[in-house]
Amino acid sequence: MRRVLEDGDVNVHRALLLSGGLIVLVGIFDDRWGVDALTKFAGQVAAAGIFIMQGIQLYVIPLPTGTSLSLPPAYGVPLTVFLVVATINAVNFIDGLDGLAAGVVGIAALALFSYAYLVAIDFKLITLSAATLTAAVLVGMCAGFLPHNFNPARIFMGDTGSMLIGLLLSASTIMLTGNFDPAVIGTYRLFPFYVPILLIPAVAAVPFIDMLLAVWRRTNQGKSPFAPDKQHLHHRLLELGHSHRRAVLIMYFWVGLLASSLVTLSFTNSVPLVVSVTGVVAVAGVVVMIGVPRMVQRKQARLASGEAAAARPRQPA
Numbered sequence: 515m516r517r518v519l520e521d522g523d524v525n526v527h528r529a530l531l532l533s534g535g536l537i538v539l540v541g542i543f544d545d546r547w548g549v550d551a552l553t554k555f556a557g558q559v560a561a562a563g564i565f566i567m568q569g570i571q572l573y574v575i576p577l578p579t580g581t582s583l584s585l586p587p588a589y590g591v592p593l594t595v596f597l598v599v600a601t602i603n604a605v606n607f608i609d610g611l612d613g614l615a616a617g618v619v620g621i622a623a624l625a626l627f628s629y630a631y632l633v634a635i636d637f638k639l640i641t642l643s644a645a646t647l648t649a650a651v652l653v654g655m656c657a658g659f660l661p662h663n664f665n666p667a668r669i670f671m672g673d674t675g676s677m678l679i680g681l682l683l684s685a686s687t688i689m690l691t692g693n694f695d696p697a698v699i700g701t702y703r704l705f706p707f708y709v710p711i712l713l714i715p716a717v718a719a720v721p722f723i724d725m726l727l728a729v730w731r732r733t734n735q736g737k738s739p740f741a742p743d744k745q746h747l748h749h750r751l752l753e754l755g756h757s758h759r760r761a762v763l764i765m766y767f768w769v770g771l772l773a774s775s776l777v778t779l780s781f782t783n784s785v786p787l788v789v790s791v792t793g794v795v796a797v798a799g800v801v802v803m804i805g806v807p808r809m810v811q812r813k814q815a816r817l818a819s820g821e822a823a824a825a826r827p828r829q830p831a
Contacts, residue, residue: 518642526644529568530685533561537602537681541674554673555599561681562598566591570688598684605680606673607728613664614762615671618769619679620656623649625773626686629780636781645689652682665758755807764803771795 516527540557543549565571572590574582585593609615627649634641656679662669671679751761775792782788 515647518644518647525568526570526648526689529565529570530648530682532568533564533685534678534681536564537561537677538674541672541677545672545674558599558602558677559595561602562595565598565685565688566594570594570685572597572688572691575691594688597688598681601684601687602677602680604724605683606676608724608765609671609673609676611665611758611762612667613660614765615676615679616656616660616663617762617766619683620653620660621766621769621773622683623652623656623686625777626683626690627653629777630690632777632781643689645686648682648686648689652679652686655679655682665762751803754804756803760806764799767799771799 536557540549540554544554571594572585574584605615605619608618627646630643630646630649631641633639634643634646659669659671659675663671751764752758756764771792775788778788779785
């Protein structure tokens with residue numbers, strides 16, 4: 515791992531250790547004694563600053579024209595900070611149900627790894643890069659933690675864990691963006707040059723949407739954007755009548771559907787087919803998501819009425 519991470523001009527190993535160590539310290543203080551939102555935000559910005567100081571930064575953005583847009587520091591630095599802080603808080607905001615954050619981040623990291631690895635294999639590039647290795651390590655972290663955190667959970671990650679895996683997810687994204695030359699892969703495929711830009715917004719669409727809705731909702735109520743509440747997407751699934759486990763699996767389904775669709779688009783020219791299949795699966799998912807609670811409620815109502823009829827004393831003939 516050291517040989518891979520030290521290869522190149524970017525001090526990836528130092529960046530991950532220093533920024534990850536800082537985030538863990540901030541998380542420990544927050545979980546143990548409580549830290550105000552501004553201090554936590556400052557720690558996240560400082561972790562992003564460590565990334566930038568060690569060379570992990572958005573330098574280019576691939577364009578559909580087969581070229582890359584170079585980002586000067588005036589644009590690359592704030593965009594990097596924004597991506598790191600937004601990803602950390604998106605993961606932190608969805609850490610409200612057992613196994614939810616670990617599963618969603620694991621799916622996102624697996625999508626990143628699959629895209630980077632398959633593109634490298636397809637075009638005979640170096641497969642073992644810092645981006646793929648970071649994503650693989652993150653998949654292993656989530657997969658190892660999830661059995662202990664799935665409902666009923668025996669271990670909780672807290673802010674220490676959620677901010678750390680969010681940080682690593684952003685690191686893999688930043689290193690992957692611009693890692694492949696769009697002039698090369700765009701010659702053979704229709705879609706890959708979009709993927710480094712869209713992959714994380716797609717696989718993290720659910721937590722990002724939840725985060726934006728939470729910030730908008732709390733700001734309108736005159737509260738801090740970091741103030742906790744019980745109106746997240748996973749809480750609304752519970753209100754629909756889903757069990758704890760089923761609500762988590764539904765979130766897995768949507769994240770996995772978006773991730774697999776985008777990665778598949780990278781390796782096929784049949785965009786209408788992929789979009790059609792994704793649309794059909796999405797409609798089926800909505801039907802199941804809405805219909806299952808109603809079926810369960812009707813079944814419970816029938817059972818309750820049957821039990822009440824059995825308990826009612828019979829009239830003598």
